[in-house]
Amino acid sequence: MGKVITFGEVLMRISPRGNKKFVQSNIVEFYFGGTELNVGISISNFGGNVKHISAVSDDFIGDTALTYIQKFGVDTSAVVRSKRPLGVYFLEVGAVIRPSMISYNRSHSAFSEIEPSKVNWETALVDGKWVHWTGITPALSKGAFDVLKDGLKLARQKGLAVSADPTYRSGLWKYGQDPKEALIELLHFSTIFIGGVNEINEVLGTDFGYENDNFIEASKQLIQEFPSIEKVFDKIRTSLNSSWHKIRARMWNGVEFRETQDIDITHVVDRIGTGDAFAAGLIYGLQQYDDFKAMEFASAACALKHTYEGDVNFASVGEVNNIIAGNITGRLVR
Numbered sequence: 001m002g003k004v005i006t007f008g009e010v011l012m013r014i015s016p017r018g019n020k021k022f023v024q025s026n027i028v029e030f031y032f033g034g035t036e037l038n039v040g041i042s043i044s045n046f047g048g049n050v051k052h053i054s055a056v057s058d059d060f061i062g063d064t065a066l067t068y069i070q071k072f073g074v075d076t077s078a079v080v081r082s083k084r085p086l087g088v089y090f091l092e093v094g095a096v097i098r099p100s101m102i103s104y105n106r107s108h109s110a111f112s113e114i115e116p117s118k119v120n121w122e123t124a125l126v127d128g129k130w131v132h133w134t135g136i137t138p139a140l141s142k143g144a145f146d147v148l149k150d151g152l153k154l155a156r157q158k159g160l161a162v163s164a165d166p167t168y169r170s171g172l173w174k175y176g177q178d179p180k181e182a183l184i185e186l187l188h189f190s191t192i193f194i195g196g197v198n199e200i201n202e203v204l205g206t207d208f209g210y211e212n213d214n215f216i217e218a219s220k221q222l223i224q225e226f227p228s229i230e231k232v233f234d235k236i237r238t239s240l241n242s243s244w245h246k247i248r249a250r251m252w253n254g255v256e257f258r259e260t261q262d263i264d265i266t267h268v269v270d271r272i273g274t275g276d277a278f279a280a281g282l283i284y285g286l287q288q289y290d291d292f293k294a295m296e297f298a299s300a301a302c303a304l305k306h307t308y309e310g311d312v313n314f315a316s317v318g319e320v321n322n323i324i325a326g327n328i329t330g331r332l333v334r
Helices: 035-045 060-070 142-157 179-187 197-204 212-225 274-286 291-305 317-324
Strands: 003-007 011-016 028-033 050-053 055-057 080-082 087-092 101-105 128-134 161-165 192-194 231-241 244-252 257-259 263-265
Touching: 003 035, 003 142, 028 035, 028 060, 035 050, 035 128, 035 274, 055 060, 128 142, 128 274, 142 161, 142 179, 161 274, 179 197, 192 274, 197 212, 212 231, 212 244, 212 257, 231 274, 231 291, 244 291, 257 291, 263 291, 274 291, 291 317
Parallel strands: 003 050, 003 128, 011 087, 055 080, 128 161, 161 192, 192 231
Antiparallel strands: 011 028, 087 101, 231 244, 244 257, 244 263
């Protein structure tokens, strides 16, 4: 595998233990994560070579975050330090019929002040093969959008693959940029689209339905609008309740449509970062396998993430392949 470069905010997550609400407990746990970082750490756990670009606080919390990232083998040489605090979010983990709840505190975080002068993309992309971005980062600040655009433009000039997960969260776009226009601009530098009909409709202004035929037509129209995009991969979640989900995936690679079987997750331990686990599995898989096997790998990696507490998927390649092979009983391994 070539080096994968991720760019995005590092966040601290704070949660009461178990499935408690904050009002029930004065004991909390913390984890480090962030959408793009979660992808990078997961790829590193698969044996990949990863560099993460970000800005963290210049204090002991920032030191701790960097130590956490580095222990997974992720290169942090392009992370800059800031006098602003690390971004934080608070999570109450739901159960059964009660949904999880999240509150963010990231408006004035270390990452929010990042700007093009602080990131040397020419150096950051040395030995790079792949860049991954999501719709979270350009939503956070004008500086983050500008840095990301510069990086994607240079990455394509150098012939790197660029995967896009244009997750749209309306509540994050607060600095005056039009979300649709921003995402469209960035998608012109992308080669792999990780998203479904919702994301395609958001970008194209269409109203495709969710059936497979609609997904195929939506993917074809997306590729026609953005000729650099070669393949579209969609993770589908069926939620029976907060604790029981099903995961499958489908794709249109410009030639054929394929989809995976459902994977039943009858007891969700933690669903945060599961979409990131899918993206990581796909990026790893597309550099190792054919398109369908890569999608199977991504779907199984996503399913496994539901069994780990925290934002990051700790699964190995062997563990993911065991799920693909149908070993889903959870029997003790000796």
